[in-house]
Amino acid sequence: MNAEIYFAKALPSSRIRSDEDSRRTWGRDRTTSFKADPAAVLLPETTAEVAAIVKAANAGKFKLVPSGGRTGLSGGAVAGPSEVVVSLDHMNQIAGFNGPDRLLTCQAGVITQVVQQTALRHGLFYPVDFASVGSSQIGGNIATNAGGIRVIRYGLTRQWIAGLTVVTGTGDVLRLNHGLIKNATGYDLRHLFIGSEGTLGIVTEVDVRLAMQPEPQRVLVLAVPELAALMRILKAFSASIDLSAFEFFSELAMSRVIARGRGVRPMPEISPLYALIEFDESAEDEAMRIFEQMVTVGSVTDGVISRSDAQAKALWALRENISESLAPERPYKNDISVRIMDVPDFLVAVDRLVSARYPDFEVCWYGHIGDGNLHLNILKPETMAEPDFVARCHHISPELFREVHLRRGSISAEHGVGLLKRDFLGFSRSTEEIAAMRAIKAVFDPNGVLNPGKLF
Ligand SMILES: Cc1cc2nc3c(=O)[nH]c(=O)nc-3n(C[C@H](O)[C@H](O)[C@H](O)COP(=O)(O)OP(=O)(O)OC[C@H]3O[C@@H](n4cnc5c(N)ncnc54)[C@H](O)[C@@H]3O)c2cc1C
Known part of the structure; x- marks a missing residue:
């Protein structure tokens, strides 16, 4: 049955779209390797309208894909053929x-x-x-x-x-x-x-x-010579300062941000890695003391601290603009985490694996390392077709996920499972856990109407 006509019993037809442009826009998130082809897009304004849509979908055997801002990185909001998008765009009060x-x-x-x-x-x-x-x-x-x-x-x-x-x-x-x-x-x-x-x-x-509201913040960007030094720096700073952020990124990541005009090199020193640390203004003296100590032991080779909100923003831009700056290169994204105590050994293992298995690819490191979360982006060579590139990365992913599994880490730290990680869920969740998740799904969605094929 035609979805546009069918859902007119749940929603005014002015808020049902089935033109190609709308289906293309609302049918996907930020991933690029999944095909989106929804039958229609529904734009409810109230909880009652959403309830009417879901009841109608059950009766008419339609499948629904909830859709938010479509910034997801796991294909969770991608709507496949004949699925119907329920966008929350009009529920913005x-x-x-x-x-x-x-x-x-x-x-x-x-x-x-x-x-x-x-x-x-x-x-x-x-x-x-x-x-x-x-x-x-x-x-x-x-x-x-x-x-x-x-x-x-x-x-x-x-x-x-x-x-x-x-x-x-x-x-x-x-x-x-x-x-x-x-x-x-x-x-x-x-x-x-x-x-x-x-x-x-x-x-x-x-x-x-x-x-x-926190007190005003200071941002410190440090030049770091090697992966192993990162955790020494985190340990030293977090021992006496309540940090509000501890991020890291590689020179490759920063150079892409600068090349796209989204940031300015913060210091003359070119270093393999950089750490970005944010803390309360009142902790500045202590932060400077630790900085000197880190320079003395060779864990840090240079650094720059913000003196105004504008400078803090400029330093944050170097980290925050990485994802968008890499996007044109269609990176294969890994968003993995381990416990903080396992990070040093994990970084060594991942570094070894990546050098051995991706010798011909550029690999971009960055992430929220202060909470054990690493974003490992494999960049697609310009000449390689996307399906070949994704297949190659998919083939290597299990080796990476085995390192995650060994440390009881997560194959998706914060981006979700969606379609991208669905086939790998068993690396982070046991058979019993997945069975329990399926049982919970059966309680709340017995007819499998909501977001079919996502997660498991
Ligand atoms: C440049 C960039 C940087 C990012 N950085 C981070 C980061 O640092 N940390 C992080 O966690 N994420 C990050 N993300 C990923 C993304 O922004 C988050 O996952 C975000 O929470 C997705 O929200 P959304 O509204 O865009 O959801 P969508 O992409 O629209 O949907 C995501 C999932 O939620 C479901 N969904 C959406 N709305 C609803 C609803 N109302 N009810 C039920 N289900 C719903 C969808 O079906 C889908 O499964 C980043 C993304 C980009 C593009």
Whole structure:
């Protein structure tokens, strides 16, 4: 049956699109190797409309793909042939602010940066931050349990979600936790939906908990001669300073940012690696003391510190613009994590593997190393066809994931599983865990209406 005609019983036809341009735009995320070909795009405005859509999909045997800001990096929002996209783009209203509880209540389609800006207007702070916050939505962040650059101090999205309204795969509406801090009444279902990648329910409304504003921040960029030095630096700084970020990137990553005009070289020294550290202004003297110490032992060869917000922004641009600067080269992205104590040994193993298995590819290192998260991007040679390149990387990935598995790490630290990592889930989750996940899926989405084929 024609999806456009069928869903007219759940939504005004002005908010149902099936032209090619809309299907192409809304049918995909930032991945490039999956084919998107949805039958239609639905643009609900209320939770009741979402519930009506899901009920209609069950009755008509349609499959639905929830779609947020479409900045995902795992193919989670890619809609295959005859699937129907449910976009949250029109659910972008802030419903209210509750001062005593420091809660912002909003619809799931609110852009993450708008949550941050609204928090600031109330003298508060929404700490989850990453390069795509200008496009991603709070609902998409919840579905992927997004992390980013300040996890080391503030944790992931999960930590800031105090209440959720979700429409399950049967079309039932669940209102969960209501913004409470304490609620010891059995299973906290809210946490099942956080990180579920749209496979259990569609998030429609959210209570976001806000933090107190931190004091002004300083950003320090250090030239680092070798991978092993990174963890010595992290250990030294985090022993006496409550860091708000500890990131790293390679010269190759930085040179791409500079070549695309998205950043300026911060110091004359060219180094294989750089660390970017952020901390409270009041810790500057202590940071300078540790910096000198690191230079003395040879772990750092040069450094530059921000003296203004503009300088801090310019230094952050070197890290935050990496992903977009690499995008034209269609990188094969690995987003992996291990415990912090395992990072030094893991870096050595990955470095060895990458040099042996990708001798003809450029490999770009960067990541949120302070929380054990490494982004390893393999760049596609210009002359190689994308399917050949992806097949080659897919062939090598199991070796990398075995190193992750050996250390009980994660094959997807923060980007989700989606389509990209689906076939590798067993490297991070046991057979019993996957069986339990399938059983949970059967409770909330017994007909498999929501985001089929994603995750498992
Ligand atoms: C330049 C760049 C940098 C990035 N940096 C980071 C980073 O540092 N840390 C990080 O964690 N991620 C990062 N990402 C990845 C991405 O931005 C996050 O995964 C983000 O949370 C996705 O949100 P979205 O709204 O774009 O979701 P989408 O891409 O639209 O969807 C992601 C998944 O969520 C589901 N979904 C979306 N909305 C809903 C909803 N309302 N209810 C239920 N399911 C839904 C989709 O079906 C899909 O499975 C980056 C991406 C880019 C392009």
